[in-house]
Amino acid sequence: MRLDPKSLTSQPGESIASLYIVLGDELLLVMEATDRIRAHAKDQGYIEREIFTVDQRFEWVNLFHWGRQSSLFSERRTLDLRIPTGKPGREGSAAIEKFCQDLPRDTVTIVTLPEIDKQGRASKWFKALERTGRIAEIKPVRRDQLPHWIKQRLEQQKQTTDRDTLQFFADKVEGNLLAAHQEIRKLGLLYPAGRLTFEQIRNAILDVTRFDVLQLPEAMLTADMVRYNRILEGLQGEGTAPPLILAVLSEQIRLLIKIHLAKNSSRSMTLEQAMAALRVWPSRQKLIASVFHRIHYQLLVQALLRAAAIDRMIKGVAKGDVWEELLKLGMYFAVNDNRCQNLFNITLKGALRC
Structure with missing residues (x-):
């Protein structure tokens, strides 16, 4: 099942799933999506949390050892399985298929992946994730979309500004959503709700703008x-x-x-x-x-x-x-x-x- 990332955990009358897959390259948006899932799980009693990051030294058998272990106090658990390369390899592919066939009890699993190409989406392991879990695909924010994205984030903290200032803001953060997020949060701390002037935003941003090599x-x-x-x-x-x-x-x-x-x-x-x-x-x-x-x-x-x-x-x-x-x-x-x-x-x- 595919979900809109904005309504990831707010489907009417829908209980929490056992498996979520968050897919995308925008680090900030992926982090926010997984944070919403974890917060929703915590509200429903999934307290313990384990993080597995798949690298060249990762042993897939640990995934099954962990799944078979019962929580010390029989509490519900959350498992973060992170695959930064999006390529689990032959052993990992088989392990993911097997994992999807028998998900661990009392566990919410969150699998985080980068954008997957056409060949990867056709693989058996990815198809298994699609069949078993709920997928939230995070689309990148294009350069022409960034001013509107900044506008929406400012509105969340009850602040606004004009179109030219939004474009100036977007140019200065050079498409870096994490940098934009930090600057927006700072504006919320520096100024009250309402309309922000170009001078206010310029002075706040130029103090910390750093061009990244x-x-x-x-x-x-x-x-x-x-x-x-x-x-x-x-x-x-x-x-x-x-x-x-x-x-x-x-x-x-x-x-x-x-x-x-x-x-x-x-x-x-x-x-x-x-x-x-x-x-x-x-x-x-x-x-x-x-x-x-x-x-x-x-x-x-x-x-x-x-x-x-x-x-x-x-x-x-x-x-x-x-x-x-x-x-x-x-x-x-x-x-x-x-x-x-x-x-x-x-x-x-x-x-x-x-």
Whole structure:
């Protein structure tokens, strides 16, 4: 059964379920959804709580050992089963199917997963979860939806503002819902209920706004040069070390080159298999795939050579404006594909020396 995340635990006349699956990549919204389930369970007497996080060292047999244990005081329990990668593996897949066939008594189980691709949704373990539990799928908040999302959150604390100020707010938090949530809560503490002015919001946000270097690769890969330039200027103004910025951007370029090499080394390998082999997170595979199809291999090698030149400038071996060159590095991803055909003939060996 699929549920609207907003009414996850408020279906009229509906008792609490034994199994919930919360699916999505928006950390804040996933946290809020699971918090609502846990609070609802606690109200109905499910007091004890256990958390299992699935990683490479996780032993699935522990899931069944825990399920067979009776609570010391026979109290109802809540189990948080978290699978950050969304890929339980062969052993985990079989364990999940078996677990769904015989759910532990007096237990509310909450399974947390990232966004699952088409292949994952067709798997037996995911189908078992769908048949047995109630699924709440958390959709990401797009950039164009963020001002309205902020407006709704402000209204929850009886505050409002105008459309332009909402857009300013959205631009400053750069799509980070956790950051937006923190700023909204702060506005609730600083100002009373009612209409907020642009100056009030600007003063509150600018005091703590920090451009995150990890936002830069997304702007580069999506060829959003306006955003890329804004973040880069913010990092420069805050005194962020250029070697850190260069390392983060170079890592993405190398990843795309490695995907090309993996695909070229085996004609039978799909793009999805190449990304999985290189441990690209499921939540990023759609973005990486779009860049792979848009940017030619030769252009990626050229970008990596540019990164090597910037590295020499940072170390004082070569002359040049490091910040201007970092801006040009991002522009490689804004180049039209048709222009890539006549790029310089550069060997990979020369590019990887950086």
